[in-house]
Amino acid sequence: MAMVESSVSTYAPPVPEPAVPVAGGLRRLAIPAAAIAAVVGLIAFSSDRWGRWVSQAAVQSSDDAYVHADVSTLSARVSGNVRRVLVDDFAPVTAGQVLVEIDPADYQAAVDGAQAAVAGARAAFDNLANQEALQNALSRQAKAQHDAALAARTEALQERNRQQTLVQGGIAGTLQKLQQVTAAYDEAVASAAATDAATEAQQRQLDVLLGQEGTLRANLDAAQANLKSARLKLGYTSVVAPFDGVASTRQVQPGDYVNIGTNLLSVVPVPNVYVIANFKETQLARVAAGQPVAIDVDTFPGQTLRGRVGRLSPASGAVFALLPPDNATGNFTKVVQRIPVRIEIDPGQPLVERLRAGMSVEARIHVDGDR
Numbered sequence: 206m207a208m209v210e211s212s213v214s215t216y217a218p219p220v221p222e223p224a225v226p227v228a229g230g231l232r233r234l235a236i237p238a239a240a241i242a243a244v245v246g247l248i249a250f251s252s253d254r255w256g257r258w259v260s261q262a263a264v265q266s267s268d269d270a271y272v273h274a275d276v277s278t279l280s281a282r283v284s285g286n287v288r289r290v291l292v293d294d295f296a297p298v299t300a301g302q303v304l305v306e307i308d309p310a311d312y313q314a315a316v317d318g319a320q321a322a323v324a325g326a327r328a329a330f331d332n333l334a335n336q337e338a339l340q341n342a343l344s345r346q347a348k349a350q351h352d353a354a355l356a357a358r359t360e361a362l363q364e365r366n367r368q369q370t371l372v373q374g375g376i377a378g379t380l381q382k383l384q385q386v387t388a389a390y391d392e393a394v395a396s397a398a399a400t401d402a403a404t405e406a407q408q409r410q411l412d413v414l415l416g417q418e419g420t421l422r423a424n425l426d427a428a429q430a431n432l433k434s435a436r437l438k439l440g441y442t443s444v445v446a447p448f449d450g451v452a453s454t455r456q457v458q459p460g461d462y463v464n465i466g467t468n469l470l471s472v473v474p475v476p477n478v479y480v481i482a483n484f485k486e487t488q489l490a491r492v493a494a495g496q497p498v499a500i501d502v503d504t505f506p507g508q509t510l511r512g513r514v515g516r517l518s519p520a521s522g523a524v525f526a527l528l529p530p531d532n533a534t535g536n537f538t539k540v541v542q543r544i545p546v547r548i549e550i551d552p553g554q555p556l557v558e559r560l561r562a563g564m565s566v567e568a569r570i571h572v573d574g575d576r
Contacts, residue, residue, distance in 0.1 A: 265492060266569040269543065270482035272502070274562040277448070278471045281463040282441040283307060294454050298446040298472060305444040305457065305469050312439040319432035326425040333421050344407040351400035358397045361390035450474040476557045480512065480548040482568040483522065485541050491572040492517070498548050503565040508556055514570060515547040546570075 288306040292298060368383040446452075453471035457463060480500060484492070492514060500510040521542040523530055548568055550557055 261491070262488075263573045264569050264571055265484060265488040266567060267482045267484045267488070268565070268567040269484075270480055270548075270566045270568045272478050272560050272562055272564040272566060273481045274473050274475065274478045276453075276471050276473050276562065277450075279304065279444055279447075279469045281307065281444070281465060281467045281469060283312065283438050284464045285309075285311065285442065285462070287457050287459050287461045287463060288442075289459055290455055290457065292452045292455070292470070294452065296452050298450060298452050300446055300448045302446045303443045304446055304452065304472075307442040307444070307463065309439055309442040312435065312442055315435040316432070316439050319428065319435040323425070323428040323432050326421070326428040330418075330421045330425050333417055343410075344404070347400065347404040347407045351397065351404045354393065354397035354400040358390070358393035361386065361393040365390045444469055446472050448472065448474050450477075473562055475562075476560060478557070478560050478562060479515065479550060480566055480568055482546050482548055482566075483543040484546055484570075486521070486544055487541060489517065489544055489546075492546065492570055493572075497571045497574065499569040499571070500548065500550065501567045501569075502556070502560065503567075505556060505559070510554055510556055511551040512548045512568075513551065515549040518545040518547075520544075 285307040288308045290305050292302075292304045298304065364386045365383070368386045450472045453473060455470050457467070457469050463469070480498075494514050494516055496514045498512040498514060500512050502508070502510065521544050523542060546568075550560075
C-alpha cells in the first residue's frame with residue numbers, strides 16, 4: 206500500500222514549450238525576401254540596360270570566327286583519261302603551272318581535221334575570187350564588143366540613109382548599092398543584139414559568182430570557228446593553276462577517266478586569306494568598315510595579328526541557310542542572330558604566311574579606333 210502512494214505522489218504533467226511570437230517569425234523572413242526582391246530588381250534593371258551597354262562597348266569580340274580563303278576547285282572541261290598529275294598533295298603552285306594533263310590524242314586529231322577543213326574552205330573562197338576576176342574580164346570584153354556593134358550599126362544606118370537619098374533623088378548610086386548597105390545595116394543590128402545578149406549573160410554569171418561569195422565566206426568562217434573550238438578543247442587537256450597558292454588533296458590519279466565537270470583538285474590562295482567573324486546583331490551598332498581589329502589565332506597563342514573590318518554581310522547566316530526560319534508559323538522563340546563580318550588581315554606580318562583556311566580565331570573590333 207505504501208508503494209502505490211509513492212508512485213501517485215511523484216507524477217507531474219509535462220510543461221509545454223513557450224510559443225514563438227508571430228511577429229518575430231515575420232521579421233526573420235523579411236531579410237531573405239528583401240534580398241530576393243533586390244536581386245530580381247537588379248536583374249530586371251540589368252536586362253533592360255544590358256543590350257545598350259553591349260552595343261556601346263568600345264571593344265566587340267567574338268570567338269565564332271575562322272580563317273577563310275577563296276578556294277578554287279579545278280574541274281575537267283573535257284573528258285578523257287588522266288595522263289599525268291604533276292603536283293603533290295599540299296604542294297605550293299604558281300599561276301599558270303600545269304597541274305593535271307588529260308590525254309590530248311583525240312583533241313589533237315580534231316584540231317588537225319579542223320585545220321584541213323579551214324584549208325579547203327579557204328581554197329574554195331580563193332578560187333571563187335579568181336573566177337570573179339575572170340568573169341569581170343569577160344564582162345568587160347562583152348561590153349566592148351557590144352559597143353563596137355552599136356557603132357557599126359550606127360554607121361550602117363547612116364550609109365543606108367545616104368544611099369536611099371541618092372537613089373530617090375536620082376543623083377547617084379544604084380539600087381544594087383542600096384540593097385547592099387541595107388543588108389549591112391540589118392547585119393549590124395543583129396550583131397548589136399547578139400552582143401547585148403552576150404553582155405547580159407556575162408553580167409548574170411558574175412552575179413551568180415558574187416552570190417556564191419557569201420556562202421563560201423560563211424563556210425570559211427564556220428571552219429575557222431570549228432578550228433578555234435578544237436584548239437580550245439585541246440588546251441583544256443592541260444589543267445593549270447589559276448593563281449599562286451597551295452594544292453589540296455588530289456582527287457584523281459593517272460589512268461582515271463574523267464568527264465566534264467569532274468573535280469580534280471583544289472587550290473587555296475595562301476597567304477591571301479581573311480577572317481569571317483560572326484558577331485551578335487546586338488554588337489554591331491557601332492561597327493563600320495575600316496575599324497581596327499585584333500586577331501588571336503588558336504594555333505598561335507600569344508601572337509596577335511592586326512586587321513581591319515572589310516565589310517558586313519547583307520544578311521544574317523540564317524537567311525542564307527538551306528532551310529531559312531519561318532517565324533510566322535508555330536511558337537516563336539526569339540534568338541539573337543549573328544551577322545558575318547569580313548576582316549582583312551594587314552599585310553607584312555610574318556604570321557600571315559602560316560595561316561591556313563579553317564583555323565579558329567578570336568576577333569576583337571576596336572570601334573573607337575584604338576588598339
